[in-house]
Each structure stands twice: as structure tokens, then as C-alpha cells.
Amino acid sequence: QRPNKFPFGPRGLPVIGVAPFLGKHPHKTYMKWSKEYGPILSVRLGRNDAVILNDYDSVQQAFGARNTVFSGRPPNGFLDKLFEGHGIVFMDYGENWKSQRKFGLFTLRGLGVGKKTMEERVFEEVAYFKDEIKANNGKPFDILTSLKKAVSNNICSVAYGSRFDYNDPIFNQLIHNLDNIFNTPEIISTIAFMFLIPILRHIPPFSSRSKRMLGIMDKIVGVQKDIIKDHQNSLDNGNVRDFIDAFLVEIKNKTHSSFTEKQLVYYILNLFVAGTETVTQTVRWGLLSLIHYPQIQKKLYEEIDSVLGSDGKVTMSHRTTMPYVCAFVEEILRCRPAASIGLPHMATDDAEVNGFSIPKGTQVFANIWAVHHDENIWDEPEKFKPERHLDEKGNFVMSHRVIPFSMGPRHCLGEQLARMEIFIFLVSTLQGFEILPDPDKSDLPIFHDSVPGLNVLAFPFRLVAKQR
Ligand code: HEM
Numbered sequence: 001q002r003p004n005k006f007p008f009g010p011r012g013l014p015v016i017g018v019a020p021f022l023g024k025h026p027h028k029t030y031m032k033w034s035k036e037y038g039p040i041l042s043v044r045l046g047r048n049d050a051v052i053l054n055d056y057d058s059v060q061q062a063f064g065a066r067n068t069v070f071s072g073r074p075p076n077g078f079l080d081k082l083f084e085g086h087g088i089v090f091m092d093y094g095e096n097w098k099s100q101r102k103f104g105l106f107t108l109r110g111l112g113v114g115k116k117t118m119e120e121r122v123f124e125e126v127a128y129f130k131d132e133i134k135a136n137n138g139k140p141f142d143i144l145t146s147l148k149k150a151v152s153n154n155i156c157s158v159a160y161g162s163r164f165d166y167n168d169p170i171f172n173q174l175i176h177n178l179d180n181i182f183n184t185p186e187i188i189s190t191i192a193f194m195f196l197i198p199i200l201r202h203i204p205p206f207s208s209r210s211k212r213m214l215g216i217m218d219k220i221v222g223v224q225k226d227i228i229k230d231h232q233n234s235l236d237n238g239n240v241r242d243f244i245d246a247f248l249v250e251i252k253n254k255t256h257s258s259f260t261e262k263q264l265v266y267y268i269l270n271l272f273v274a275g276t277e278t279v280t281q282t283v284r285w286g287l288l289s290l291i292h293y294p295q296i297q298k299k300l301y302e303e304i305d306s307v308l309g310s311d312g313k314v315t316m317s318h319r320t321t322m323p324y325v326c327a328f329v330e331e332i333l334r335c336r337p338a339a340s341i342g343l344p345h346m347a348t349d350d351a352e353v354n355g356f357s358i359p360k361g362t363q364v365f366a367n368i369w370a371v372h373h374d375e376n377i378w379d380e381p382e383k384f385k386p387e388r389h390l391d392e393k394g395n396f397v398m399s400h401r402v403i404p405f406s407m408g409p410r411h412c413l414g415e416q417l418a419r420m421e422i423f424i425f426l427v428s429t430l431q432g433f434e435i436l437p438d439p440d441k442s443d444l445p446i447f448h449d450s451v452p453g454l455n456v457l458a459f460p461f462r463l464v465a466k467q468r
Contacts (some may be wrong), residue, residue: 003357007200008049009033009042011166017044019197024452026192027340027369030054034370040356047179047195048074050363052341053353054370055119056377056401062353063345063408064347067094071410072346077198078210082217087266088413089274093348098256104413108247111158113418118158119315125153126428132166133433133465140438140462143287144183147177147425148280154421155275155414159268160227174223177216181436182277182455187213189452195344196454208368224265224272245266260422275414278338279421281457282404285329285336286426288458289384290435292447296386299324300430301468314427316420322427324394327389327424330402335384336456337404340369345410364407369456377401381420382448432463 010033012018023029034041034054041052053059057339062070065322071093079090088104092095112118119207129150133143153163163172181187190209192199201210223285240246247267250259291298303324308314317324328458345364350357353367357362379388391397405412429435436459445461 001311003047003359005352005355006049007040007042007356007358008037009052010037011044014046016197016200017046017169019046019049019193019200022196024189025340025450026196026454027367028369030341030365030375031370034367037408040353044188044379045363045391048363049050049342050196050365051353051356052365052367054367056371057402058353058405059366059371060185061442062351062364062408063406065408068409069349069351070345070347070364072348074344074361075078076195076344077199078194079198081201081210081214083132083266083269084262086263087426089270089343092346093410096256099256099258100263101413103247104248104267106164107243108158108413108417110240110246113158114420116421117317118154118417119424120153121157121163122314122424123313123428125150125157125441126425127167128153129425130428130432133429134467136465138289138464138466140162140440141406141425142460143465144284144460145175145179148178148276148281151280151283151421151425152178152276154270154279154417155271155315157242158417159243159271161244170223174220177220178273178276180216181213182216182457183460185453186455188455190263192452192454198346215308218274221265221269224269228261228264236428243271272412274412275417277455279418279425280421281338281455282332282336282418283425285458286332286422286462287429287435287463288432288445289332289335289449291437291461291463292444293384296328296384298436299428300328301434304431308427308431308433312431314424314431316423318427319396319423324386325423326398326428327386329419329426330389330396331384331386332399332422333404334372334378334399334402336450336458337368337372338438338456339404339406340454341365341411342406366403368406371401371403374401386446386450429465432468434464434468436463438462 008017030052031054038292039055040058043050053062073090073092083090088100131147157163187209188204194206200206228244235248237249247264303322307321345358346363347358349360389397405415446459451457
């Protein structure tokens with residue numbers, strides 16, 4: 001039963017709701033519908049109603065600081081099968097989630113995230129990454145795999161206590177499996193639909209793809225289990241080496257019933273997947289933008305060279321002296337937010353947003369894409385313009401309306417790490433290389449469209465990294 005003041009929106013067809021009308025990019029379709037029905041839009045996803053928040057004010061009201069009524073996660077048959085009801089990302093709001101989240105933040109910080117220790121690790125990883133780039137000798141190549149390995153190693157060093165060699169067979173298997181999900185267009189586009197309408201996983205062609213995905217996930221989970229077993233065999237309570245050790249100590253000390261071995265498996269799986277794909281895709285969009293906008297690349301070099309020279313070591317403190325780089329990063333995050341509609345939230349009680357009633361149990365999404373492309377806020381939102389984040393004196397102005405990590409109690413757990421990685425990776429790479437288009441192609445790679453689905457992924461492309 002919908003209350004009187006329930007938001008308006010299209011209902012679609014019986015059983016499947018609006019599924020056939022979502023198009024290649026559901027976030028763009030929601031944005032289009034919101035112009036007709038209003039920024040707080042309701043749609044029928046399968047047999048359930050969902051509310052989509054399409055402007056900053058409604059997202060801020062619903063998810064903003066201290067408001068926990070929308071911090072739930074809805075039950076989702078597809079995701080429950082994938083993560084067996086464990087991990088932090090899809091855990092419902094409550095005491096278990098609170099203790100897992102607190103542990104996660106505390107442990108990441110203890111392991112150096114947000115501090116110099118982590119900066120050092122990221123910096124070291126970039127050095128390996130740059131060697132990989134150099135090995136292409138200025139020839140056109142696809143940077144995706146090397147970049148993914150490098151980014152992934154940052155989370156590996158925190159979660160597993162060490163980085164992998166780029167030729168390590170286990171590591172290559174992990175990366176290959178991730179690619180089989182995130183870089184296989186037919187899988188990534190069907191995930192979007194199963195994520196929104198879980199019942200579809202029983203219907204062809206979704207059923208076979210869901211099965212394939214579960215098989216890949218099993219392999220990734222198997223690797224996590226092996227790594228955990230090694231840690232159990234060498235655990236020393238007095239010398240916590242990494243995230244896994246810290247978690248094993250919590251299990252041993254029985255601090256909270258939510259600390260179990262199965263929870264550990266899926267927690268580190270969540271960190272590994274969430275921490276690898278999003279940052280990789282963001283940096284990749286950044287490099288792709290440079291191919292399209294050489295004048296932006298030139299400005300970036302000028303600033304980086306004037307602050308660091310050709311071999312100075314970048315740290316996060318350089319952000320204050322590199323306003324143009326900061327504006328560039330902010331514009332990548334605005335223009336190509338890796339998670340276009342974030343993750344599903346759920347009302348844990350009857351609630352209101354801007355006068356609309358949202359009953360307990362309703363799924364609620366923040367359409368981050370729509371917030372970042374709102375014409376009422378952004379001048380020519382489709383255009384890539386780092387300058388929009390600078391004031392008239394050239395100072396960087398961070399906008400609270402750029403929300404790639406979502407907002408409120410459930411916002412991204414890895415935001416600090418992600419920001420550090422993106423900044424250090426881009427600055428260090430540009431210090432060493434000029435990014436150019438593939439000379440064998442007559443057209444530039446696509447920048448103004450993305451692979452169908454909810455993750456904003458660039459289509460495959462090759463680039464030339466010319467040593468500076
Ligand atoms: C550019 C990089 C990233 C982007 C754009 C991003 C974006 C997001 C978004 C939109 C959410 C959903 C928040 C919500 O439910 O409202 C999220 C959640 C999450 N992210 Fe990230 N993320 C990034 C990097 C990372 C990294 C590096 C990690 C790993 C340390 C990470 C771990 C997580 C976790 C564990 C959650 C679930 C939090 C919870 O449910 O309490 N993310 N992220």
C-alpha cells in the first residue's frame with residue numbers, strides 16, 4: 001500500500017515493473033524521468049517500489065549527516081546469493097553493521113590510511129606501475145590491467161599485509177576474475193538489472209550470466225580463504241600485520257558476535273572489489289580525458305613541474321599547492337562517478353523527504369549521476385571543465401555537491417584511501433609521461449559515453465605514454 005504522499009513516477013509492467021524501459025544507462029533514464037515527475041521519483045522495480053533521489057537537496061535530506069533512517073540495506077536475492085549475507089557493503093543497518101563499520105574505519109586508520117605510512121605505500125606502488133608503463137617503449141597499449149594491478153596492490157597491502165608481484169599467478173588469477181566480471185560488457189550490463197530487480201536472475205539470459213558470475217565469485221572467495229588460512233597459521237596477537245590479523249584478533253577476543261570467519265572472508269572480498277574497481281576506473285577516465293584535452297594536460301604539467309620538478313616526491317600535502325590538479329580530480333569524480341546510483345539504501349522506519357512519505361522498507365537510491373549533471377547547479381554539466389572548481393584567484397574550491405562517495409553514515413568507507421590513490425597516481429604518472437592518443441587510430445577513443453550498466457566504465461582504449 002502506497003501512502004497518499006508517495007513520490008510520483010512510472011510503474012511499468014506487471015511483475016517486472018520498469019525494467020524494459022531503463023535503457024542502457026538506468027541513471028540517465030531516472031534523470032530524464034525526474035524532469036517529468038520531479039526530483040524525488042518513484043519507480044516500480046520488479047514487484048517493489050523504489051525511490052530515486054535525483055537532486056542534491058533530497059539526497060542531503062535523506063542521507064545527510066546524522067540521519068540514519070535511510071541507512072538500511074534492502075534484502076536482495078541476487079546480492080545475498082553472491083555474498084551469502086556477509087561482508088559490510090550489503091549488511092543491513094543495526095548493531096552488527098555499526099561494530100563492523102567502526103572496526104573497519106579504526107583498523108584502516110591504524111594501518112596507515114590517511115597518514116604518511118599509506119602515502120609511502122601508494123608511492124612505492126606507483127613506481128612499479130611506472131616501470132610497467134615504461135616497458136611499452138612508447139608504443140600504444142591498453143593500460144587497464146597494469147593500472148588495476150597497481151591499484152589493487154594498495155588494498156592488498158592493507159588487507160593481506162603485502163603487495164603481489166605483477167607476475168604472481170594467484171594475483172593474476174584474481175585480476176583476471178575481476179576482469180571477467182567488470183570488463184565483460186554483457187556481464188556488467190546484466191548485473192545492473194539483477195542488482196535492481198533480483199528476480200530477473202531466474203529468467204534467461206540473466207540466469208546463465210548470474211550462474212557464470214557466481215562461479216567467478218567462488219574462485220575469488222577461494223583465494224581469500226587461502227590467504228586467511230595462512231594468516232591463522234602465523235597469527236601473533238601482539239603483532240597485528242594487516243586487516244586480516246586485526247579481524248582474527250577480534251574473533252579470538254569475542255568482542256562482538258558479528259566477528260566470524262565467514263564475515264572476514266566477505267569483508268576483505270568487499271574491500272578488494274570495491275577498492276580496486278572504482279579507483280582503477282576513475283584514474284582510467286582521468287587518463288582518457290587527457291587524450292581528449294591536451295590543453296588540460298599541459299596545465300597539469302606546468303603546475304606539477306613548478307611544484308615538484310621532474311623527480312620530486314608527491315605527497316597529499318601538495319594538494320594545497322596544486323589547485324589545478326585538485327580541480328582536475330574533482331572534475332573526473334563529478335563527470336564520471338564510478339558508482340552512478342551508489343548502493344541501495346532502505347528506510348528503516350516510516351520517513352519523509354521534502355514532504356513526500358516514504359514507508360518503512362522502501363528502497364532508496366541517490367542518483368549521484370543526476371546530482372553531478374544537474375543543470376540548475378552546473379553550467380554545461382556535460383562538458384569536462386576543471387576550471388569550474390577554481391575561484392577567480394585560481395584557488396581550488398571543493399564543492400559539497402560533488403558526492404561520488406555518497407554521503408551520511410553509510411558513505412564510502414574507503415573515501416580517504418581512494419582520494420589519496422587517485423591524487424598520487426595521477427600526479428606521479430604525469431610527472432613521468434605525456435599521455436597521447438593511439439596514432440594507429442583515426443578517431444579518439446570514446447569519452448562521452450560509457451559501457452552500458454550502472455558502473456560508469458570507459459570503453460576499451462589504447463594510449464601512448466611518452467616519457468617526458
Ligand atoms: C573512486 C573510488 C570510490 C568511489 C567512487 C566509491 C563510491 C562508493 C559509494 C557511492 C558507496 C555507497 C555509499 C552508500 O551506500 O551511500 C561506497 C561504499 C563503500 N565503499 Fe567505496 N568508493 C570508492 C573507493 C573505495 C575504496 C578504495 C574502498 C576500500 C577501502 C571502498 C570501500 C567501500 C565500502 C566497504 C563501502 C560500503 C560502506 C557501508 O556500507 O557501510 N570504496 N563507495
